């Protein structure tokens with residue numbers, strides 16, 4: 001673990017060589033750091049990508065990618081019902097800089113196909129929408145994007161490389177909030193950008209990246225991002241956080257299996273109850289996205305589910321009656337975490353905006369943990385009973 005801000009060099013010529021990219025080495029942790037490079041190598045390998053840049057958070061990964069790719073006048077087609085911070089980045093930060101984002105039902109290929117215009121540069125989806133829980137058809141979206149020289153960027157936070165390598169389905173760039181399942185223990189924030197190597201940059205609309213790709217071949221995009229957006233926005237991780245996230249990676253496959261198994265059991269229990277009006281978990285048999293879970297994610301749907309309790313009053317009563325699950329804004333930890341999205345993550349949106357993002361006032365989101373499943377089910381059952389009282 002190299003907890004260092006800067007790196008000393010033995011002579012001036014060698015230092016100039018590192019700065020100018022003629023020799024490998026580190027100069028300053030905002031550009032690169034050995035511990036973070038170790039994390040980047042592991043993530044690139046797990047994703048089957050050509051390389052990775054680790055960032056200080058999932059939002060830093062998204063802002064670095066989007067500010068690197070997009071210019072005033074460009075357009076992005078984005079899934080709706082995705083992470084609230086991402087929507088705000090697109091609308092409130094990129095919007096005033098002249099980048100237009102359209103929030104659409106990206107699980108419907110025809111909707112996206114019909115929305116593509118000559119200004120479309122990016123199609124953005126989450127592998128499983130958080131919290132809409134919809135599952136887009138990645139290879140169809142990759143075809144639509146590539147037919148118009150646009151880039152398919154996929155946020156795989158809810159699935160992780162344990163469930164899917166989006167690059168195998170045609171995605172060009174994969175982003176993660178490693179804060180969630182990849183770290184897995186709620187001990188550090190982090191993010192990652194993986195280049196799957198699918199995108200053909202030459203002779204397209206991405207001039208600056210094409211110039212880097214000409215010189216650096218498959219490392220072109222990441223070299224471009226590292227040289228500008230990553231370095232200049234300052235979204236580098238603390239080395240200690242990279243170390244924590246590397247440790248989390250050791251058990252990722254094991255944990256994702258148990259998270260997915262436990263979430264499916266909880267979803268089944270909730271869907272059988274008459275006092276639970278609706279349950280949304282794409283791993284549940286007979287639900288609209290179950291087939292895509294089977295083909296794209298090998299049958300596992302991860303640890304996050306949502307369900308409704310009729311109104312906000314009962315949702316709050318349920319949350320307050322839980323004894324094991326913790327009320328917290330994170331997902332992907334060992335412990336089961338619950339939240340009422342409408343009054344927290346999405347509180348700044350008007351009720352009709354929330355509805356269009358799939359966030360109802362009665363919605364509870366559960367990040368199902370690794371506790372013995374009986375404990376999780378008992379806790380939820382007693383809180384459901386208490387919420388009726």
Ligand SMILES: *Cc1c(COP(=O)(O)O)cnc(C)c1O
Pocket residue numbers: 057058059060083085086126130155157158176177178179180189190191331
């Ligand atoms: C949490 C989350 C993010 C943002 O990640 P941070 O590490 O909190 O910055 C982005 N996308 C998804 C799907 C998330 O769940």
